[in-house]
Amino acid sequence: MQALHDEGVELIFGYPGGAALHIYDAIFRQDKIDHILVRHEQGATHAADGYSRATGKPGVVLVTSGPGATNAITGIATAFMDSIPMVVISGQVASHLIGTDAFQETDMIGVSRPVVKHSYTVFNAEEIPKIIKEAFYVATSGRPGPVVIDIPKDMTAPDNLFDYSYPEEAIIRSYNPPIQPEQDQIDRAVEAILIAKKPVIYAGGGAIASNAEKELFELNKIIDAPVTNTLMGLGIYPASHHRFLGMLGMHGTYQANMAMHNADLIIAIGARFDDRITNKPSKFAPNAKVVHLDVDHSSVSKIIEANVAVFGQVKNSLKLIKDTLEKKLDSYNSATIQPWHEQIKEWKSQHGLNYDLYKDQSDSHPILPQAVVQHVHEITNGEAYVTSDVGQHQMFAAQYYHFDKPRRWINSGGLGTMGFGLPAAMGVKLAFPKDEVVCITGEGSIQMCIQELSTCLQYNLPIKIININNEALGMVKQWQDMNYGGRHSESTYQNSLPDFIKLAESYGHEGIKIEKNSELKDGLKKAFAMKDKLVFVDIYVDPSEHVYPMQVANGSLENMWLSKDKQT
């Protein structure tokens, strides 16, 4: 505990159990670090993850051995896929019992190995300060990620005393993440930018991890290129900026995907060209040169070959590119990309997201999920922290809630973990108690971590839960509609949904049910007016609605479904 305090930890999410009891006793006997008792270890990891995404600080989790540790795995994998810094401390059975199938024994290091950046086992109590220092360094540096520390019970026994001192810094001779890029890489990137006629900036979660929003904005003041963000990158460039194209990829906007496909230069910033972005890689952006800024060697030229690779913290790389570009400004004229902007404007006008279509429908039509997100955006002035779960509601939120700031959009992009939204919102609310925190979810996802409503009661976390209820696993159903002849195999619940209002009330929260368009705006306003209460807003929406645009499988980025019967 002393080591965690010395590391600057203020908040731990966890759940006690036998092998962690010595540590829990130490928590009881101190008052510097707050502990949040969740209702399931998965909730602890997601809450720490949400806390980390919103603040940029590492999330800290404490669980016991065996089931406590394995329950945490989904949350660790979620953080791993999205490169979120997290330190997970798991209790372990006492050293002499390891390997004997002892009660609540699991090989946590083995089980977690494929989904951690690194892991440590404590073999000597004296190593604890050094290991904790190293774990935080590894978790937060380079490409961030989760680190597990497995501590056998005897290592934390009160009689296991040693001379404590906390190391000033962690030095790992085999680990050296790039920080400052090489100038020749920068020069080559600048050369490519100077000759581009159709440039696109494609920024992802890595740009947020590196806190590069200012550097990106400043650089693009010079280049004046259109900017698209990945699902993980939303907010790194202001959505209200006239050069912003929206999200790209599977459910990206028409103009973002068209711009990427037709670009002659793609400037990739902390993004990894994953399969939800590229569609079929061999058909991806055939005429584009790729300048790839990343901190991770193994992410560059993994899927799409980079013509220029710039390794380093992307914040530093962007700044250096700007400084170098400024010296060559006489050979750069942003007017040469004017025809490109005209083209993009045309694409936008052809098939932009139909913002006017969804709002203010009459009661003869069911509520459209897009309208729910639009109203939430309006009521919160676009300034809320929005967490989401996974599925159609996640895509509608990404498309229709416009983020002007980074770290406001908090979702499981890589692993796609249902159940993430509510516990993540708890982590955000604890970090920023005065800010509005909204969990946009669906009736499927919310039931995967619904037990955390109890945690929200214990710690008085007035989150607003917007349940976009289509009485089905919407995204599964959409794929079944499109690819499986409309056979809805196991994607509906046969009228077995709980009464969410009563459920919320049983946990001491408020509930509002909305079924008609005429109730939507006022119902949401009423929910957000209850500042000190968690409000569960259960909104019944059109179950037949699909998410569009949608990439046509195995096509290029140009090939999109724009509606149920219209393809590009």
Added chain:
Amino acid sequence: MIKRKLILIMENKPGALVRVVGLFHQRGYNIETLHVDSVKDFSVYKDIEKKLETKFEDNQISRLTIETMVSDDLMRQILRQLNKLIDVIAVSNEETTYLKGVLLDENLL
């Protein structure tokens, strides 16, 4: 695909080997041969010690030799993934070496 040889030196710590082997397994690459040694003679690694500004001591370092059947592209990706493992100090194929994250155009191992 042809058989290719990789050499790694890494910290001799519990769990380090399984991370290397796990990386091959997870991606479906088969290991043809695997040889692991605790390094006794450091004279051949003088250059590396100098570059890392460190001094290797007895039983601190393991040397792995792995032979695997992969294409050029996969080989490059495997090298990068191995280089990413925290305990790996250096990894080398015939032409290149990643030394603590830095790519060098020579086989240092």
